[in-house]
Amino acid sequence: MRILVVEDDGETRDWIARGLEEEGYHVETADDGHEGLFMATQGAYDALVVDRMLPKLDGLGLVKALRAADLRAPIIMLTALTETPQRVEGLNAGADDYLGKPFAFTELVARLQALGRRPPLAAVQTTFDAGPLHLDVASRTVTRNGETLDLTPTEFRLLESLMRHAGKVVTRTMLLEQVWHFHFDPRTSVVETHMSRLRAKLDRGWNGPELIETVRGYGYRVRADSAGE
Amino acid sequence: MPTAQANNSSSFFRLSLILAGLFALASLLMAGALYLSVTRNVRERLHEDIRTDALELASLASHSGATALRQAIVQRVDVETPLPRWYGLFTAQGQFIAGNLRWRPPGPGWWHHPIHARRSAADRHPPVHTLTVLALGTAQGELLTVGRDRTYINQLEASYGRAFLGILLVTIGVAVALGALIGRRMLRRVSAMSDTAVAISAGRLSLRMPVGRSGDEFDRIASTVNEMLERIEALLGEVKRIGADIAHDLRTPLTRLRRRLEAARTHPPTDAAALDAMLGEALREIDELLVIFHALLRIARIESGEARTGFVALPLAALLEELADAYAAVADAEGRQLELSVHGEPVVAGDRELLVQALVNLIENAIRHTEPGAHIVLAARRDEHDVVVAVADDGPGIPEAERENVLQPFKRLDRSRHTPGNGLGLALVRAVAELHGARLQLADNDPGLRVELHFPAA
Numbered sequence: 090m091r092i093l094v095v096e097d098d099g100e101t102r103d104w105i106a107r108g109l110e111e112e113g114y115h116v117e118t119a120d121d122g123h124e125g126l127f128m129a130t131q132g133a134y135d136a137l138v139v140d141r142m143l144p145k146l147d148g149l150g151l152v153k154a155l156r157a158a159d160l161r162a163p164i165i166m167l168t169a170l171t172e173t174p175q176r177v178e179g180l181n182a183g184a185d186d187y188l189g190k191p192f193a194f195t196e197l198v199a200r201l202q203a204l205g206r207r208p209p210l211a212a213v214q215t216t217f218d219a220g221p222l223h224l225d226v227a228s229r230t231v232t233r234n235g236e237t238l239d240l241t242p243t244e245f246r247l248l249e250s251l252m253r254h255a256g257k258v259v260t261r262t263m264l265l266e267q268v269w270h271f272h273f274d275p276r277t278s279v280v281e282t283h284m285s286r287l288r289a290k291l292d293r294g295w296n297g298p299e300l301i302e303t304v305r306g307y308g309y310r311v312r313a314d315s316a317g318e
Numbered sequence: 319m320p321t322a323q324a325n326n327s328s329s330f331f332r333l334s335l336i337l338a339g340l341f342a343l344a345s346l347l348m349a350g351a352l353y354l355s356v357t358r359n360v361r362e363r364l365h366e367d368i369r370t371d372a373l374e375l376a377s378l379a380s381h382s383g384a385t386a387l388r389q390a391i392v393q394r395v396d397v398e399t400p401l402p403r404w405y406g407l408f409t410a411q412g413q414f415i416a417g418n419l420r421w422r423p424p425g426p427g428w429w430h431h432p433i434h435a436r437r438s439a440a441d442r443h444p445p446v447h448t449l450t451v452l453a454l455g456t457a458q459g460e461l462l463t464v465g466r467d468r469t470y471i472n473q474l475e476a477s478y479g480r481a482f483l484g485i486l487l488v489t490i491g492v493a494v495a496l497g498a499l500i501g502r503r504m505l506r507r508v509s510a511m512s513d514t515a516v517a518i519s520a521g522r523l524s525l526r527m528p529v530g531r532s533g534d535e536f537d538r539i540a541s542t543v544n545e546m547l548e549r550i551e552a553l554l555g556e557v558k559r560i561g562a563d564i565a566h567d568l569r570t571p572l573t574r575l576r577r578r579l580e581a582a583r584t585h586p587p588t589d590a591a592a593l594d595a596m597l598g599e600a601l602r603e604i605d606e607l608l609v610i611f612h613a614l615l616r617i618a619r620i621e622s623g624e625a626r627t628g629f630v631a632l633p634l635a636a637l638l639e640e641l642a643d644a645y646a647a648v649a650d651a652e653g654r655q656l657e658l659s660v661h662g663e664p665v666v667a668g669d670r671e672l673l674v675q676a677l678v679n680l681i682e683n684a685i686r687h688t689e690p691g692a693h694i695v696l697a698a699r700r701d702e703h704d705v706v707v708a709v710a711d712d713g714p715g716i717p718e719a720e721r722e723n724v725l726q727p728f729k730r731l732d733r734s735r736h737t738p739g740n741g742l743g744l745a746l747v748r749a750v751a752e753l754h755g756a757r758l759q760l761a762d763n764d765p766g767l768r769v770e771l772h773f774p775a776a
Contacts, residue, residue: 171612242643243643269644271675277645
């Protein structure tokens with residue numbers, strides 16, 4: 090996967106580029122908005138990481154220009170401004186995700202993977218499979234090896250978020266945003282509590298490894314293979 | 319810094335003097351017009367009197383003949399009047415025939431003629447009188463003159479003139495004096511205010527504008543400015559205090575972090591696991607600091623009021639149900655019980671995310687500061703005038719004297735020092751409440767704490 094990183098701070102830019110290369114991405118960089126716009130329109134990138142505050146052309150303007158030029162690659166915007174109005178502004182400009190600085194590198198990778206794997210018309214897909222699990226968004230049902238599981242709406246949304254990115258890490262922050270629409274960090278263990286209840290329901294009566302793995306310090310991952318059977 | 323007084327000292331005086339000048343000019347015009355109209359009226363009446371008299375005599379001459387005219391003149395001269403009336407009759411050749419005025423005008427028409435009163439013992443220098451004389455030709459070809467003394471009118475005109483001049487001078491004097499007085503009075507008050515303002519901007523924030531008792535515009539400005547100063551002083555005090563608190567609360571974890579990193583450099587961990595644990599600890603410290611930073615920034619942004627533009631109508635029943643769904647499990651895992659109670663159809667205008675965060679903070683506080691087994695109620699109801707959202711618990715509560723205190727950033731009860739938290743939760747709740755025009759109230763739940771948010775009904 091080819092990724093363009095547009096970031097004016099040299100140290101941050103190198104840190105992101107090196108980290109993404111270690112993850113197996115092919116990374117190119119630009120250090121201002123004009124260069125970013127030029128490179129993005131010339132090269133074929135699978136995703137863009139764009140800082141909001143850039144010299145010459147700021148991140149918002151860059152994203153708007155790219156969307157106006159019909160460039161459809163997913164864009165993650167990096168910013169120190171994370172209040173709702175700024176976030177909405179960023180998303181309205183055409184960014185697909187919004188990540189507040191400073192961030193853990195794994196958070197960026199998880200979000201890039203979540204975006205990169207998204208099919209062009211994500212809304213069409215209403216059923217997801219991960220190992221023995223089958224989730225149907227339309228009928229709001231979950232089965233394990235054909236047996237229906239009784240989940241609360243919250244547990245269902247939690248599992249849906251994980252299964253949309255089966256095999257990939259979904260971070261705690263992403264879950265807070267997607268399941269609870271919390272764009273802040275609650276001091277209590279909302280995610281952990283609901284996750285442990287969901288796991289208990291998924292694994293009750295089955296032996297073998299847990300279907301949902303904890304990636305310590307970062308988030309969770311639902312197994313894509315059929316290890317549970 | 320120069321005072322404003324030097325620049326503005328003339329402006330009030332100038333204004334009052336201009337006003338006084340205009341007033342005086344208006345008085346002058348009025349007095350002049352009055353004077354002219356009065357004197358003209360008097361003069362016209364004199365002329366009218368003379369004309370009537372003369373025409374009467376001329377008509378007598380044409381109807382009854384020259385002899386009747388002579389008799390009439392003699393009669394009129396004899397009649398006693400306060401001021402003597404003057405008559406004369408001359409032949410066509412200019413010979414004086416009858417009357418008491420021997421001066422013959424050159425022809426018919428209006429004439430002025432000075433006469434000298436007879437010198438008497440009492441009056442050695444008698445005044446010169448002026449006569450207004452009308453000369454007419456009679457039917458017989460003789461010349462008839464009728465005259466009246468103008469002295470009376472001249473005196474009247476002079477005395478009117480003096481009176482008007484006197485009044486005018488007094489009026490101008492009073493106007494200028496009043497103008498100067500008012501100007502000085504205003505100037506004094508403005509100077510007092512500007513001196514105070516200069517002193518305040520020089521840093522003496524405890525000073526206040528002088529307020530008089532009359533409640534006039536100056537007093538209103540002064541008291542408005544004073545209210546503003548009150549608020550600014552309070553805010554600055556708060557900023558100072560928060561600054562000190564931030565310094566303290568951030569310095570502690572920063573010191574800890576620094577010590578850890580220093581220790582790691584002098585005594586590097588030998589095995590990978592120990593190094594990983596050490597770095598993990600350091601990252602957690604940094605994340606904790608970031609959370610505090612984020613919370614502070616967020617409170618500052620909320621207090622700036624910019625979020626108010628994005629307000630929408632929020633039905634609370636659904637919002638609270640979602641929260642209860644998220645937190646019933648958390649409370650349960652912690653051994654507490656969370657109940658939901660919604661009455662009526664409470665709706666408020668607000669920012670969803672901020673309201674959710676405020677309520678999450680309250681619920682988390684309730685979970686954190688109670689013992690296992692506690693009951694927590696998340697409630698909303700619609701009253702006649704407002705919508706009340708409450709989070710109540712049956713834990714230890716907060717002593718009444720401490721309730722205002724805990725709303726301040728970084729203020730925590732001593733007994734909760736050992737529980738996690740950064741002391742910003744309630745400060746954020748308060749900021750969110752203020753943004754929404756809601757009243758935040760900490761009450762006794764008997765036992766426990768009841769935090770209520772009274773929103774104006776949407």
